[in-house]
Amino acid sequence: MSAVTLSYENGTLRVDGDASGIPLVEEDPRSGVARAPAYRYAALRDLLSQRAGGFEDRVLDLPDLDLTTDYDLRAYQRDALDAWRDAGKRGVLELPTGSGKTVVAIAAMVELGVPTLVVVPTVDLLDQWARELEAEFGVPVGRFGGGEQRAEAVTVSTYDSAYLKAEDVGDDFGFVVFDEVHHLGGEGYRDVARLLAAPFRLGLTATFERPDGAHEVVEELVGSVAYRASVDDLAGEHLAAYDIKRVEVELTDEERERYEEAQGTFVDYLRSSGLSLTSGSDYQKLVMRSGSDPRAREALLAKQRARDVMMNADRKVEELARILDRHRGDRVIVFTAHTDLVYRLSERFLLPAITSETGAKERREILSRFREGRYSRVVAANVLDEGVDVPDANVAVVLSGSGSEREFTQRLGRVLRPKEGNSESPTGRALLYELVSAETAEERVADRRR
DNA sequence: TTGACTCAACATCCTTTGCTACAA
DNA sequence: TTGTAGGTTTCCATGTTGAGTCA
Numbered sequence A: 001m002s003a004v005t006l007s008y009e010n011g012t013l014r015v016d017g018d019a020s021g022i023p024l025v026e027e028d029p030r031s032g033v034a035r036a037p038a039y040r041y042a043a044l045r046d047l048l049s050q051r052a053g054g055f056e057d058r059v060l061d062l063p064d065l066d067l068t069t070d071y072d073l074r075a076y077q078r079d080a081l082d083a084w085r086d087a088g089k090r091g092v093l094e095l096p097t098g099s100g101k102t103v104v105a106i107a108a109m110v111e112l113g114v115p116t117l118v119v120v121p122t123v124d125l126l127d128q129w130a131r132e133l134e135a136e137f138g139v140p141v142g143r144f145g146g147g148e149q150r151a152e153a154v155t156v157s158t159y160d161s162a163y164l165k166a167e168d169v170g171d172d173f174g175f176v177v178f179d180e181v182h183h184l185g186g187e188g189y190r191d192v193a194r195l196l197a198a199p200f201r202l203g204l205t206a207t208f209e210r211p212d213g214a215h216e217v218v219e220e221l222v223g224s225v226a227y228r229a230s231v232d233d234l235a236g237e238h239l240a241a242y243d244i245k246r247v248e249v250e251l252t253d254e255e256r257e258r259y260e261e262a263q264g265t266f267v268d269y270l271r272s273s274g275l276s277l278t279s280g281s282d283y284q285k286l287v288m289r290s291g292s293d294p295r296a297r298e299a300l301l302a303k304q305r306a307r308d309v310m311m312n313a314d315r316k317v318e319e320l321a322r323i324l325d326r327h328r329g330d331r332v333i334v335f336t337a338h339t340d341l342v343y344r345l346s347e348r349f350l351l352p353a354i355t356s357e358t359g360a361k362e363r364r365e366i367l368s369r370f371r372e373g374r375y376s377r378v379v380a381a382n383v384l385d386e387g388v389d390v391p392d393a394n395v396a397v398v399l400s401g402s403g404s405e406r407e408f409t410q411r412l413g414r415v416l417r418p419k420e421g422n423s424e425s426p427t428g429r430a431l432l433y434e435l436v437s438a439e440t441a442e443e444r445v446a447d448r449r450r
Numbered sequence B: 001t002t003g004a005c006t007c008a009a010c011a012t013c014c015t016t017t018g019c020t021a022c023a024a
Numbered sequence C: 001t002t003g004t005a006g007g008t009t010t011c012c013a014t015g016t017t018g019a020g021t022c023a
Helices: A038-049 A075-086 A101-112 A123-137 A159-169 A181-185 A190-195 A215-222 A253-273 A280-290 A294-311 A314-326 A339-349 A360-372 A405-413 A442-449
Strands: A004-009 A012-016 A034-037 A055-058 A090-094 A116-120 A142-145 A148-150 A154-158 A175-179 A200-205 A225-228 A242-249 A332-335 A377-380 A395-398 A430-437
Touching (some): A034 A038, A038 A055, A038 A190, A075 A090, A075 A101, A090 A215, A101 A200, A116 A123, A116 A159, A123 A142, A142 A159, A159 A190, A181 A190, A181 A200, A200 A215, A242 A314, A253 A294, A294 A430, A314 A332, A314 A395, A314 A430, A405 A442, A430 A442
Parallel strands (some): A004 A055, A090 A200, A090 A225, A142 A154, A175 A200, A242 A430, A332 A377, A332 A395, A395 A430
Antiparallel strands (some): A004 A012, A012 A034, A142 A148
């Protein structure tokens, strides 16, 4: 058995020498070159080191980094770091929004002392991470994304840019941190993790599981969940204690009529077509059918109308008026599912509004005024759910939302940050109102997300 | 450099029963 | 006998984002 040489080539590991019988390695039938996916590097290295004949490793040639940090980890952060280390320096930490996931990643970087790539979903987060890493380590931090393509030993990238660059830089980093790692389950994004050779991997998220089951892919690429702390584990001590109040509102007669008509059309179609909806994938079937079947299309459009009615019910707006009145002295974020409603509320209550149509500059301005206390309320569609540094609030009002557990957790997280400089005793409890239209499908939707 | 635009990707979208094949 | 898991192939609508292009 002759010695084997491992090297990195365009997002794969090239295996030269006698590669027969090595698990994970397959021969490319056209070129005859034996290869393994780059993300298998750690596993392959372990396998080969136990094999007679030894092997030559030319995959990574990385400088040592001397990184230090002043952070003192909290007990749960230390536990999380320990758990990740015990898992072989691979795996996911599931920690709530506001619990200091970044700090744990920084501690891991210090411990490893190797070039590191941090991958994040938005340009906003890219800026935040880069600023924080620059301040902490006092080294220049590279950026892939937001119009920049500059590599450094410590680099932050968006998922999109990482996808475009992964083949080129796949052997430049020994450690990769995936922030909001649930995104990695996306069909395209998963390639980012596949093309990198980095043996050490850390995923951070508040909600690991995906309704489509793709978290299993993430487990394969990054590792399993090594440590998990829920909002309830940390509430009261490191996060604000909270209450959730569900308020049911009745549809007006006119809304009820429109709702029943539309919902009826949808349900009738299901019954007559023999379709049963037991899961999200069944719904997908219906969507596909609607491409060719006009009745299926009409059923879906009717469902859309029913959703509009229940989510934007008039009495929710009236209820919001009462809530805003009750919380005059509080900092309130109002969440909706539709942009139309955002603008309606903005006009009626004179609330600063943020949707995907709001430009970056205006958005920054609103959030900074909210931070400074010049605004005490904002209304937003889904924009503030994730990936934005949203200032502290203590009351959230969910006027409408999806059945997504992730969306709900993120929205709740927006009010749970302990008050600044006083993390020992957050001033009062945080409060989340959930407005639900009575006797509509929204009751089920609201149950699902909890 | 900025802003407006397009494009592609991602995420959610869900009813209350009942058929079939296969494993325990 | 009794549970229980179970596959299709592109895609009705809305919201959001990043990258790329062009003026």
